Structure formats: structure tokens, C-alpha cells
Amino acid sequence: MTEHSLWRFSRALHRAINERQFDQIEPLIDEEVEWTIHGPVDLFPCFGARRGREAVLQVIRQIAERVRVHRFDRESIMLGVEAASSMLRYSLTLLETNKPVRVRLAHFAQFREGRLSSIRILIDSLELAEQTVYPPHMRTVAASA
């Protein structure tokens, strides 16, 4: 039994982010890939929709410039023939401030001949915003509004 495409892609993605080595990830991305990270693009420029291998490699490079993956736990997973979805809890380090950030995300991925052909990622964006771009008093402001 061959390894599921998700495992190969996941390993290559984390290597790209943590070691800025893009040689393994590039051949695992379909030329016509559709990629979306749902969430506030104005707060997180890495978010949003991208189409095509070059655009996706560029986003992965942008992510690699901002964070390191410290660890991740896969809380839920479903594997299909050329599909995979999972929910993950990431512990990251923000490179700019060296600050730890924890964030949960879910992804739905499709593969074609072992290459990523589409992926949608949903992130707990408030959790992320509160640890990065929002000031600490934000929730107090909200509570008193």
C-alpha cells in the first residue's frame, strides 16, 4: 500500500516552512491548483485565494518568512482515495517577535495523481488575531461596547 498523498504533502509543507526548502513541495503541487485560506485578507495578507503552482509557492514562501511550526496535533482526520480533510492544532513561533502562537485550523484537500489540486483552509481567525494583530485590550473594548 502506497503512502497517502496527504502525508507526503504535509511533510514537504512543514519542511518548506521550517527550513525554507521548496524542492520537495514544488512537485507535489498541481500546475492548476486552487488554494484558499478563508479569513480576513486585510489583517493577514497570506490569506485569500490563489490559483496556480507559482502563486501557491509564493504564499508558502510568505508563510515561511513569518512563522516556524513548533508542533502540531491532528485532532480529526478523514482520508479518501485522492482527498483528505483534517483539523489541526498548531503551535507556531512568529519570527518577527519570537512569540509563540497557538491556532486551530481545518483543511479540505484534493489530490490529482499525487499532487495537490485544491485546498480550502479555515482558521480560527479571532484566536489568531488576538495573538498577533489585535491589541490586548481588544476584548475589553468589545465587552464594554
Add this chain to the structure above:
Amino acid sequence: MTEHSLWRFSRALHRAINERQFDQIEPLIDEEVEWTIHGPVDLFPCFGARRGREAVLQVIRQIAERVRVHRFDRESIMLGVEAASSMLRYSLTLLETNKPVRVRLAHFAQFREGRLSSIRILIDSLELAEQTVYPPHMRTVAASA
């Protein structure tokens, strides 16, 4: 071929929320169900972990008191023998203010003998907070911080 448990559960859940009819949903929930909506419990008391049919029915009642489901689009889906995951885009109405709210979520569900035995739900919580509890100037505050 019998209908997948997800479809039956989804129909009964939306009927429970929109019509406050809980007779269909109750027998579709395992007595020992584990239920989690990830996100800020202090902002949204319906969020968090619940265990057991009664606790879950209570959360569904709380949700039914706050929102109506106007429509939903299933953007991604994976079905297994007794498992299902999907990403959904909901258009809701907040009953208190009659305000429309759009929110995206992902869920991972397990069924046992056709009954929901566990579910994890991840919501784009910033999108939800900005349309409900956060004041309109919130993002400006964040941007200038």
C-alpha cells in the same frame, strides 16, 4: 443503499434550530456524545465542550433561541462509513436584532449506529465576532495599534 447519517442529522438539526422541533434530533444523538464548538466561550456561551445527549440538546436549544438558518452551502465534504466532515457557508438571522450574519464553519462528525457520537466544529470566529459582539470600529482600533 441507505441514506448517510449526516443527511438525516443535518435535516433534523436545521429543523430543531428553525422550528424548535426537537423530536427528530433527539434520537439521532448518542447518549454519550462528545460535542465541541471551538472558539471563544466568553464571547459565545454556546461554544465549548459538552458531553452527553442532554447537554447537547441544551446547546441546540440555546442556538435555536438565537438564530435562524436562512441558507447554507456545503463547500467541501467527505463521507466515510460512519464519519463525515464538511465545510459550510451559513447565512443566518440573529433573532434578537433581526440582523443577517454570514459565517463559515468546518465540522468533523462520527456516528455510531446512525447516531452522532462525536463532533468538533471550527468557526471563523473573527468573522462571527465582527458581525455580532464587536463594535464596527474594532478593526480600525486594531490597525492603528
